Structure formats: C-alpha cells, structure tokens
Amino acid sequence: MSNQYKGLKDIFIDTVNKNNYVELESATYNYSLLESSLVKPLKMILLFGKPGTGKSMLLNKLYHNLKEHYEIHYFDAPILSEKAFLRNIYESMSGQVIPENMRVNFDGLLKYCQKLKEKREVVFLLDECQLYSEPLMEKIRLLSDTRVVKFVITLHKTDDEDIIAKEHFKTRIWEVIEMQNATEYDLELYIQKKMIQKGFIEISNKIKKKHIKYIHNVTKGNFRETNKYLYTIFDIYEYYEKNEPQKVSGKRFSKKILEMAAIRLGYINA
Amino acid sequence: MRKINELEKKWYYYRLKKFLVSAVGFSTTILLILLAYYFYIIQKNSSLEPKTIYQKNVLGVSKIAIANQRLNDLNKSIIVAKKLPIEKLEEVSLEPIIPVIDMAKEESIKYVKKSQVKRSNSVNEHHSKLVKAKANSYLTAKELSQITKVETVPTAQPHVTKKMKFQTTSENYLETMQKKFLKSKNARDAILISKAFYKKSNYSEAEQWALSANKLDKNLDESWLLFAKSKAKLGKKQEAINILASYYKKSHSAKARVLIGQIKTGKI
Numbered sequence: 001m002s003n004q005y006k007g008l009k010d011i012f013i014d015t016v017n018k019n020n021y022v023e024l025e026s027a028t029y030n031y032s033l034l035e036s037s038l039v040k041p042l043k044m045i046l047l048f049g050k051p052g053t054g055k056s057m058l059l060n061k062l063y064h065n066l067k068e069h070y071e072i073h074y075f076d077a078p079i080l081s082e083k084a085f086l087r088n089i090y091e092s093m094s095g096q097v098i099p100e101n102m103r104v105n106f107d108g109l110l111k112y113c114q115k116l117k118e119k120r121e122v123v124f125l126l127d128e129c130q131l132y133s134e135p136l137m138e139k140i141r142l143l144s145d146t147r148v149v150k151f152v153i154t155l156h157k158t159d160d161e162d163i164i165a166k167e168h169f170k171t172r173i174w175e176v177i178e179m180q181n182a183t184e185y186d187l188e189l190y191i192q193k194k195m196i197q198k199g200f201i202e203i204s205n206k207i208k209k210k211h212i213k214y215i216h217n218v219t220k221g222n223f224r225e226t227n228k229y230l231y232t233i234f235d236i237y238e239y240y241e242k243n244e245p246q247k248v249s250g251k252r253f254s255k256k257i258l259e260m261a262a263i264r265l266g267y268i269n270a
Numbered sequence: 271m272r273k274i275n276e277l278e279k280k281w282y283y284y285r286l287k288k289f290l291v292s293a294v295g296f297s298t299t300i301l302l303i304l305l306a307y308y309f310y311i312i313q314k315n316s317s318l319e320p321k322t323i324y325q326k327n328v329l330g331v332s333k334i335a336i337a338n339q340r341l342n343d344l345n346k347s348i349i350v351a352k353k354l355p356i357e358k359l360e361e362v363s364l365e366p367i368i369p370v371i372d373m374a375k376e377e378s379i380k381y382v383k384k385s386q387v388k389r390s391n392s393v394n395e396h397h398s399k400l401v402k403a404k405a406n407s408y409l410t411a412k413e414l415s416q417i418t419k420v421e422t423v424p425t426a427q428p429h430v431t432k433k434m435k436f437q438t439t440s441e442n443y444l445e446t447m448q449k450k451f452l453k454s455k456n457a458r459d460a461i462l463i464s465k466a467f468y469k470k471s472n473y474s475e476a477e478q479w480a481l482s483a484n485k486l487d488k489n490l491d492e493s494w495l496l497f498a499k500s501k502a503k504l505g506k507k508q509e510a511i512n513i514l515a516s517y518y519k520k521s522h523s524a525k526a527r528v529l530i531g532q533i534k535t536g537k538i
Binding site: 236239240243256259260263264268269270 | 274277280281283285
C-alpha cells in the first residue's frame with residue numbers, strides 16, 4: 001500500500017516532460033495561439049507569465065510536436081555565456097561541431113544567416129530569457145532581423161519590472177502570449193487528469209471540490225506550487241500508511257494531512 | 271518519523287489556535303447581536319421618553335414641578351375650587367372648550383332666574399322647585415343646602431356676588447384642572463390641560479402637557495397627536511412628522527396618518 005503513495009507522490013515531481021503535460025482549456029488555447037504565431041512572419045514571440053504558470057511546459061510541448069515539421073531547436077536551460085550561446089546557435093543551424101579551441105564570430109554568424117535568407121527558416125525556443133544579459137539579448141535581436149532565425153522566448157513576469165517595456169522587446173515582439181495562474185476549475189482538471197493518467201483513480205475520487213478549493217487557495221493556482229504541495233501531501237500519506245495506517249484508512253481525503261502539508265511548506269502559520 | 275510527529279504537534283497547535291479564534295469571533299458576534307437587540311428593545315420602549323428626559327436634563331427642572339410651583343402661586347387667588355368638588359369636573363370635562371365651571375355658571379344663572387321668578391311666587395312653590403332642580407345639578411346635597419340657604423335669604427345681592435365667584439374664565443379652568451392633575455396624576459387630565467392650552471394658542475405649554483400625559487400613558491392616542499400638533503404649530507414640522515411617523519409605525523393610528531397629511535400639506 002505504501003508503494004501506492006510513493007508512486008503517487010512521484011507523479012508530482014516538478015519536471016518539464018511532454019509526457020507529464022496535461023491538456024487544460026487555458027493551456028490548449030495558449031498552445032494554439034503559439035502555434036499559429038509561428039506561421040506568421042514574426043521575428044520574435046514572447047511567452048511570459050509568473051513562475052509556475054506552465055511556460056516551460058508549453059515550450060517543451062511545442063518543440064516535441066513541431067520538431068518533425070519545422071527546423072526547430074529548444075534551449076531548455078539558459079546559456080549565459082555569449083561564446084557558448086553563439087556556438088550553440090551556429091552548431092544547431094549548420095549541423096557542424098565547432099572544436100573546443102575555436103569560437104564563433106558574431107559578424108560571421110550574421111553573414112551566415114543573411115546568406116540563408118529566403119532559403120531556410122530556423123526557430124529557436126529559448127527558456128528563462130530573463131537570465132540573459134543585455135548585450136546577448138541585443139545579439140538575439142540582430143539575428144532575428146535577418147528573418148532567417150525566429151525566436152520564441154519565455155520570460156518571468158515580475159511585479160517590479162515590466163520587461164516588455166525594454167527597448168529591444170518593444171520594437172520587435174509582434175506576438176505576446178501571457179500565461180495566467182490556473183483557475184480552481186483548471187486546477188481540479190490538472191490534478192484529476194494527472195492522477196487518472198497514472199492509474200490512481202480511487203484516490204483521485206476521494207479529492208472533492210472543497211479539497212481543490214483549499215489547494216487552490218494555498219497555491220494560488222500556481223502549477224509548480226501545486227506539484228510541490230501534492231508531493232508533500234502524498235509524502236505524509238506514505239509515512240502514515242507505513243507507520244500508522246489507521247490514520248489514513250478512512251474513505252475521505254484527509255483535511256488534516258492537507259493542513260499538515262500546508263504547515264510544512266509554510267503556506268499557513270502554526 | 272520524528273519530523274512527522276513534530277509536524278503533527280504543530281498541526282494540533284494550529285487547530286487549537288484556529289478553534290480559539292473562531293470561538294472568540296463567534297462569542298463576540300453573539301454578544302454584539304444581543305447588545306444590538308437589547309438597545310433596540312430599549313429604544314422601542316422609550317419612544318418619546320428619551321426626548322422628555324433630554325428636555326428635563328437641559329432645563330434641570332421637571333415640567334410637573336413647574337406646574338406644581340405655578341399652582342402654588344395661584345393657590346391664593348382660587349376661590350371657586352373649594353366650593354365645587356373636583357370629581358364633578360372630571361365627569362363633564364370631556365371637551366375643554368366648554369369649561370366645566372361655565373356649565374356651573376349656566377346652572378347658577380338659571381337658578382338665579384328661576385329664583386327671581388319664584389320669589390314672586392309663594393315660598394312653598396319655590397322650595398319644591400329647588401328640590402326638583404337638585405337632581406339635574408352637579409352639586410352635592412351639602413352644597414345644595416348651602417345654596418338653598420343663601421336663596422332663602424330675601425336679599426338677592428349677596429347671592430349674586432357668590433355667583434360672580436363662579437364666573438370663570440378658561441384661566442380658572444386651567445388652574446382648576448392643573449390642581450386636579452396634581453392630585454390625580456391622571457393622563458386624561460393632562461390631555462385636557464394640553465387641549466386647553468392648545469386652544470389658547472399657547473403651544474409650548476400644550477406640548478409640555480401632552481408630554482406629561484404621554485409619560486403617564488404612552489398608549490394615549492391624543493397625547494401623541496397633541497404633542498405633534500403643538501410641535502407643528504411651534505414651527506417644528508419635520509420633528510412633528512417624525513414623531514407621528516414613529517407612533518404610526520407602532521400603533522397604525524389612522525388619526526396619526528391623517529395628521530401627518532395635514533402637517534405636510536400645511537393645514538396645521
């Protein structure tokens with residue numbers, strides 16, 4: 001029985017994996033918007049939202065769905081060194097491997113792109129772009145101006161800094177897709193689908209609307225927080241199942257464990 | 271394992287804290303509701319009274335005490351009241367426009383006329399008619415005997431002087447009634463006094479007496495109406511309407527409703 005909860009908590013480990021992607025109404029809408037934007041002659045597409053709203057997951061899904069149809073490359077982790085970034089761009093486009101003792105010259109890369117104009121269109125998916133430096137962002141902008149390279153970038157939306165207002169984005173981004181936190185309904189679907197996909201139907205049925213409401217209330221509909229919270233809940237469940245099974249033998253989902261997990265994660269003060 | 275146990279302890283503490291907060295919140299709410307209800311009841315019961323108390327406090331003197339004082343001052347000049355029992359006044363004085371003593375006067379005038387006529391007749395006939403008249407008069411047997419005694423004296427002048435003492439104005443009526451009120455503390459008497467003052471256009475006195483009547487009997491329709499009418503006459507129309515409205519809410523008095531209409535249309 002304890003294995004059941006171990007397996008269950010593992011499905012909420014936060015990973016960016018297309019197999020863990022859960023179809024939700026809001027995500028489906030954003031995905032179709034993103035897909036249609038790629039067809040348009042846009043230089044840059046900005047996907048932004050608060051952390052944990054599913055940007056990386058969406059980018060990942062886009063990559064896996066379109067890699068057969070487009071010349072598409074996905075940088076899931078930010079490459080902070082300019083040298084390494086240019087090398088990766090060139091290697092992705094040319095298919096060649098640059099020796100370690102050599103570097104890619106930016107002017108050379110720009111000329112290489114210009115030569116490919118109207119011959120090829122390469123899409124780069126860049127995650128966590130708020131970590132890139134200003135000069136590197138400027139180079140990304142110049143590359144996109146060649147119209148050979150198209151960038152889909154994700155950015156964290158922060159309260160104190162409106163990144164879209166920055167000059168290099170203001171003039172070039174033609175499509176902005178904003179990701180929102182999940183609604184209570186979305187969150188319910190997310191949890192249920194995730195559990196049912198992995199065969200935890202019985203436990204999934206125990207989770208009622210009031211529990212979803214509580215979860216939504218403490219996580220504010222943030223998917224990353226929800227994953228973390230559910231992982232903690234089932235971690236406690238696993239412990240009780242192993243050591244004090246009478247405490248989790250009821251037919252109802254334990255409100256006590258919900259609150260204990262919230263205390264452990266600091267959502268509520270004890 | 272130790273971690274989960276500690277977490278569980280924290281959870282128990284959290285639940286206890288939450289319960290205490292809820293209990294305190296609930297108790298406070300209940301207490302507030304009860305207090306609100308208590309004040310509502312108090313306010314409902316007091317109706318006009320709080321205003322009276324306020325007026326009393328401002329003036330520092332009870333209105334009844336004032337009336338008492340005035341009566342004491344006037345006491346020396348009252349001649350008639352001793353002759354007529356107050357109980358008799360109460361019987362007839364339903365409408366203060368017709369002062370009771372005026373009726374007595376009327377009776378006495380009739381009596382004088384009759385006696386003048388009778389004087390020309392035989393003494394026996396005169397006596398027998400006087401006896402008949404006694405049944406319709408407001409005088410007691412004792413008084414009648416006194417009057418008869420006076421009438422038997424052949425000189426008419428002293429008798430007429432006595433009648434003049436009966437001659438009263440509404441002032442006399444008020445004095446008598448006020449004195450009566452001091453003894454009886456009857457709300458109806460206060461109403462009659464208030465009405466008399468109202469007729470005399472002394473609206474502030476009328477208001478005070480209506481208030482006194484209301485204090486004695488809150489269910490007395492006329493106390494409310496007179497109080498409001500006097501207020502309206504004193505130019506406090508809105509206040510009068512408010513008082514009537516609050517009374518109408520409680521009693522559904524048709525008179526109060528009509529009076530509100532009259533005040534609003536300026537008929538009063």
